[in-house]
Amino acid sequence: MELHIPTRRWRRLSGSVVPRPSKTGPGPRAECHSWVGKGRDRIFFMYGQADRQGAMTFEQEHASLYSHAYGDLWNWDIKGEKWFRERLRGNMPSPRAESSCVYNEILDKVIVFGGYSPTWLEDLQDAVTYTYYADTFIGDMNSTPSSQPSKRPPVTWKHVLTRGFPTYRANPTLVTDARTGKIFLFGGYKNTVYVPSKNAAGSSSRSFTDLWQLRLDLPGGFFEGVDVDEEARTAKAGPWQRCFACSSIGPWKRCGGSCNGRAFFCDPQCLKQGWKEHKEKHECGKV
Structure with missing residues (x-):
């Protein structure tokens, strides 16, 4: 649907009033991810699930004890008003729901972390209804303009083997700083019926309140915990910066060392005065 804001009128672009599966666009789903492409000419929709388990509550058609997770990626051509299914290659995320996903325009990459599989899995001895994830994937969007969207190069995925990572969880918040390109992850939850937790005794779920930064500027990439107080010392305050040494605010200069400007003076x-502490905390050196 498209809302024309000046007239406050809606217009249907695809699909039907009653959702039905289609080969020309994404099927009915919940909890999918979306973002606007780098050229502002496409809107991407990724993954999600057919919540058949939730449908049982309302006695809806196609309800089931187990839901179905999607593993597809579509883009909506805003000008052409058509759906195109993206071709995928590489080591991509498995079908999942309630993962975190963010598009980093500076890198022209999409980052996916965590989530869970709502699909029933079975082997010779056991059956598992939920599988939580703590893995990280990066997709290269290859945002090269083309007059033939169907002939664009495929989205290339790779699994980032992070040296440190947040624990298994679903629905964390993943955001990117549009100015610096930094990537942060916060919170999430897990069902303690399937993943026991000492911190959630007597509860069916555990909520997380930890904050992490995904560092892709170092070989291999890794998650590291964020010291909020330390980050505040060098945070940008409006149009100015905070001095790492004295905490005064103004148009200060960024450190020119190997830390890639993580501190201002x-x-x-x-x-x-602040060089020794900055050097130790940010592993900075002269270049």
């Missing part, structure tokens, strides 16, 4: 004296 207001003058040479503060640089001298």
